[in-house]
Amino acid sequence: MKQDAWKLQAVRGLGMTNFGRQMLTVLEGLPAAERARYNQTHPRAEYDFTVGNIRLWVGSDADIEAHFTRRQADFEKTVRLLQTGAYFASDSAGEAAANADPAINALLKSLYISRVTRKSTDCDACFAFVIGGLIDNTVGLLYEPDKRKVPAMNPESLIVVKPLGHGWYLFKTT
Template structure:
């Protein structure tokens, strides 16, 4: 009897641990692993279930890419996990959006959608063209495009199609300059709370030469308040095509930061001191 009790004492914690439903970060790690995942279908819903009928996302990603998962946000009903994919020459990010189904006791958290910044196909060939441009052509290009010269376009495109870590590093190197730009915008009262004047206010702000002189070294194409649906957020847009946008925004009040969703704001990452990285779809 004594040996049975000892055996139960050793096995019971393992059984209980195995019976615990997986949390979003654990699901993400299984889903992007290089090997398959036999329990995958129990933790997928919606479009994610339709996209991974036979293979997990990890099996569809090239095996040469390493994967690093990080829990970005987890609330009562939703969660977001970021996945950095990288090898010796490249780095990219995808975002896994989860929903909690309180009626599914065995697996309440389910992966609902996988997102990344879309419509970046033109970026790499544009970057290659600019990078290989001879000095004489660079001079001609700068004469024709004084507002978006060669150096600006190189830096801007690298941020647009690059990894989140690149934007993070860019902000860390230039945080004081970003803060000066935000302060300048606030002091000049470019933006009001009137929704019917948002387009005109944005146009006036981006036509201001002093502001452009502050934004140009930061590789920011424009400032806005229209992308995030947050009237008090000051958006510094790097670039994008149609609704697929990447940039930074300033919102010192954490309670006013908008929420992420797979339908609009696919990621918001805090950078510190009221600054955030964002991407939309």
């Protein structure tokens, strides 16, 4: 066997997406009056956000990449706000403050991102824009301009780290 040949170690996929597909079917079938009621009872995750978020969560990598490409300027703006606010400079309380910041929160909602964190990806310096998932099966976008700091794939945690360019990566965990 050649030394530079590929060796398949594992085949992994994002788990529990069927639950998301079922939720999407139910939500998309709601009549307008029910959607309005949904918004009243779920003010932090209104209908449009929830549907957009679930579509990305259960969608293909190509869907996520296309969404990122269309909205890259807003993702970049969010990173600048996070850096300017220095939310993650010292303690874990910074994550809650970052996600609660009105400007950042509005951008995250418009991008269908459930939260920004540094805990999901084994990377202390990265910004992880979590789209969604269940338990430890998550998907999102990772920002780290220094590729040497980007965590390697690992069958126990990061099962996808796909470069999108300019310090951005698609990630999936398990």
